[in-house]
Amino acid sequence: MRYLLAGLAASMAWSTAALAQEAEASGIDQAVNQLVSPISDVIVAVIFYAVPMFGADMPLIVLWLVIAAAIATVYFNFISFRAFKHALELIRGDYANPKDAGEVSHFQALATALSGTVGLGNIAGVAIAVSIGGPGATFWMILAGLMGMSLKFAECTLGVKYRNEYADGTVSGGPMYYLSKGLAEKGMAGLGRFLAVFFAVCCIAGSLGGGNMFQANQSFQQFVNVTGGTGSFFADKGWLFGVVMAVVVGAVIIGGIKSIARVTEKVVPFMAVIYCGAGLIIILANFTQIPAAFAAIIGGAFSPEGVAGGFVGALIQGFRRAAFSNEAGIGSASIAHSAVRTKEPITEGLVALHEPFIDTVVICTMTALVIVITGTYTAGAGMGGVELTSTAFASVFPWFPYVLALAVILFAFSTMISWSYYGAKSWTYLFGESRTMDLVFKLIFCIFVVIGSSMSLGPVVDLSDSAIFAMAIANIIGLYILFPVVKEELRSYWSRLQSGQIPRYRSTWLIHVD
Amino acid sequence: MTDTMLVGIDGSEASRRAAEFAATRARAGRARLVAAYVIEWSPYTFNTPEENEQRHKRREEEIERARTQVLDPLVATLRSSGLEVEGVVRHGHAAQVLSDLAVEHGAAQIFIGRRGISKIAALLFGSVAGSLVQVSPVPVTVVP
Numbered sequence: 001m002r003y004l005l006a007g008l009a010a011s012m013a014w015s016t017a018a019l020a021q022e023a024e025a026s027g028i029d030q031a032v033n034q035l036v037s038p039i040s041d042v043i044v045a046v047i048f049y050a051v052p053m054f055g056a057d058m059p060l061i062v063l064w065l066v067i068a069a070a071i072a073t074v075y076f077n078f079i080s081f082r083a084f085k086h087a088l089e090l091i092r093g094d095y096a097n098p099k100d101a102g103e104v105s106h107f108q109a110l111a112t113a114l115s116g117t118v119g120l121g122n123i124a125g126v127a128i129a130v131s132i133g134g135p136g137a138t139f140w141m142i143l144a145g146l147m148g149m150s151l152k153f154a155e156c157t158l159g160v161k162y163r164n165e166y167a168d169g170t171v172s173g174g175p176m177y178y179l180s181k182g183l184a185e186k187g188m189a190g191l192g193r194f195l196a197v198f199f200a201v202c203c204i205a206g207s208l209g210g211g212n213m214f215q216a217n218q219s220f221q222q223f224v225n226v227t228g229g230t231g232s233f234f235a236d237k238g239w240l241f242g243v244v245m246a247v248v249v250g251a252v253i254i255g256g257i258k259s260i261a262r263v264t265e266k267v268v269p270f271m272a273v274i275y276c277g278a279g280l281i282i283i284l285a286n287f288t289q290i291p292a293a294f295a296a297i298i299g300g301a302f303s304p305e306g307v308a309g310g311f312v313g314a315l316i317q318g319f320r321r322a323a324f325s326n327e328a329g330i331g332s333a334s335i336a337h338s339a340v341r342t343k344e345p346i347t348e349g350l351v352a353l354h355e356p357f358i359d360t361v362v363i364c365t366m367t368a369l370v371i372v373i374t375g376t377y378t379a380g381a382g383m384g385g386v387e388l389t390s391t392a393f394a395s396v397f398p399w400f401p402y403v404l405a406l407a408v409i410l411f412a413f414s415t416m417i418s419w420s421y422y423g424a425k426s427w428t429y430l431f432g433e434s435r436t437m438d439l440v441f442k443l444i445f446c447i448f449v450v451i452g453s454s455m456s457l458g459p460v461v462d463l464s465d466s467a468i469f470a471m472a473i474a475n476i477i478g479l480y481i482l483f484p485v486v487k488e489e490l491r492s493y494w495s496r497l498q499s500g501q502i503p504r505y506r507s508t509w510l511i512h513v514d
Numbered sequence: 515m516t517d518t519m520l521v522g523i524d525g526s527e528a529s530r531r532a533a534e535f536a537a538t539r540a541r542a543g544r545a546r547l548v549a550a551y552v553i554e555w556s557p558y559t560f561n562t563p564e565e566n567e568q569r570h571k572r573r574e575e576e577i578e579r580a581r582t583q584v585l586d587p588l589v590a591t592l593r594s595s596g597l598e599v600e601g602v603v604r605h606g607h608a609a610q611v612l613s614d615l616a617v618e619h620g621a622a623q624i625f626i627g628r629r630g631i632s633k634i635a636a637l638l639f640g641s642v643a644g645s646l647v648q649v650s651p652v653p654v655t656v657v658p
Contacts, residue, residue: 093557096557098604098606098614101555101557101604101605101606101611102553102555102569102573102576102577102604102605102606103569103570103573104561104566104569104570105557105558107558108557108558108559108560108561108566109566111558111559111560112560112561112562112563112566115560116563168571169570169571169573169574170568170570170571171567171570172567252562253564258565261562261565265559265560265561265562266560268560269560335563336563336566339563339566339567339569340566341569341570417562417563418562418563421562421563421564421567422563
């Protein structure tokens with residue numbers, strides 16, 4: 001039955017492509033653009049409504065996210081620094097009850113969430129930020145990453161606390177649930193339900209936009225880059241790439257074919273290590289440039305003039321890309337983290353601290369440093385997104401674009417798998433948790449893979465960003481109301497931890513020699 | 515104070531032989547036997563969100579399957595010969611779990627079957643018997 005459905009998805013994608021073949025190949029890309037652009041323009045204008053600040057336009061939504069992150073950091077007394085080490089211990093499994101062996105571990109919940117967040121935002125998004133906002137954007141991106149840790153901490157704690165645990169043993173958690181249930185506890189059931197529905201709608205849009213179209217688009221771009229650039233046979237065959245990808249994604253999410261996902265899930269961390277390793281080598285190989293790079297970053301971060309509005313431009317771009325990449329305050333990761341097995345919701349929040357850290361402070365910064373140190377951001381004028389990153393790495397490792405293409409496709413793939421889940425959960429929250437509804441969404445998701453590969457970058461980026469950021473509107477309102485709940489959980493747990501009431505088990509899962 | 519013997523079961527022919535051997539030793543020494551079925555599992559894997567959502571349910575199913583298909587029949591057979599037997603199912607890495615169980619139950623010995631995989635395969639992929647011999651806190655008997 002599942003194979004039948006996967007086949008159905010493939011045939012629907014194929015018929016989309018067949019329609020494409022009737023128009024010219026580049027015509028379909030144009031047609032999609034023309035259809036979607038007016039809609040996306042309106043949505044983008046609303047979400048990214050900007051106010052002039054210090055000579056540049058500050059989108060209110062970015063301010064919304066950053067202020068929430070800053071408030072969270074202060075309100076929880078810099079938990080990201082205080083609990084950094086303890087979070088590592090939790091991830092390692094030092095506090096895991098051996099009787100819980102076989103359940104979802106903290107590491108697994110984190111890894112799953114990370115494979116959703118580490119994607120094209122880390123590679124292409126950063127390049128966009130640095131090319132528009134200059135090297136200074138890196139500084140603001142790191143700062144946003146550090147502050148975002150506290151925000152993610154709060155939302156993942158709530159995700160576990162207010163999840164639904166069903167009789168058959170499965171769990172469903174996420175902002176839809178903590179907004180409706182959490183606010184109901186505070187006597188605001190009506191508002192809670194409204195916010196939950198609003199969030200779910202935005203999450204569906206976000207899943208189809210940033211979690212799907214952007215990933216498909218940018219991985220196609222890199223694929224074209226390494227197969228000959230604009231002269232490539234594939235240059236205007238975005239729809240074809242999209243169809244192939246849609247079929248593979250469909251095979252996993254609809255067909256339930258685990259082997260593909262299993263391969264990806266093993267290869268993705270491997271690629272991440274290679275990517276960071278290559279980045280480190282480039283940085284070290286150019287170590288004479290490191291001081292100059294840092295000067296450019298700090299200088300660009302605070303200078304009143306410069307590229308695109310000086311430091312405000314850098315700030316906006318840095319914050320924007322960090323938010324898009326690590327999704328702190330967006331609420332999506334809380335859906336993934338809610339599956340963990342634990343009696344203390346706060347532990348998952350603490351574990352989630354490391355997600356923006358790894359995603360933004362480590363991987364994004366790596367990308368930014370490579371781009372700045374190799375000086376590509378100046379030389380790469382006119383190049384957007386993944387092409388810039390590719391060029392930066394290629395200046396030291398000429399073969400790297402091929403590795404990057406593979407990494408990008410795999411990252412995109414794993415991000416799509418995760419976001420299809422988030423979108424499906426939101427869809428079923430709205431339309432009922434049934435197999436049919438789940439399937440309907442997944443089919444829609446696969447179709448959007450094709451659409452995303454066919455559009456050009458501009459409209460895709462704006463639309464993706466809007467959808468994802470829109471989720472933050474409902475999520476953060478709910479978070480502000482529920483912050484005290486998180487604080488109480490933290491206070492209770494932390495005092496019990498200090499007094500030794502939280503049992504610590506040996507690292508029984510590691511084969512160690514005593 | 516009766517001794518305890520621990521035997522690792524995985525439903526294979528080799529482990530059945532190991533269980534019989536362990537039973538003989540237990541009878542001779544008037545010891546009780548703990549039969550442990552280890553479901554290979556690591557907390558450090560990368561899963562899809564859907565797998566995580568289903569995990570708790572799957573875990574219950576895995577334990578149930580291990581019990582009904584392998585462990586309970588074996589325990590029943592051994593008990594019918596007059597032995598005091600306890601059956602345990604746990605997730606983890608076989609060598610580590612068996613070592614931990616040995617400590618938990620105060621076992622004097624661990625018995626384990628040898629699958630007889632080729633030397634090269636054992637070298638590349640490791641074997642439970644080989645690992646166990648390295649990490650076990652108590653003597654290990656490998657039954658061919």
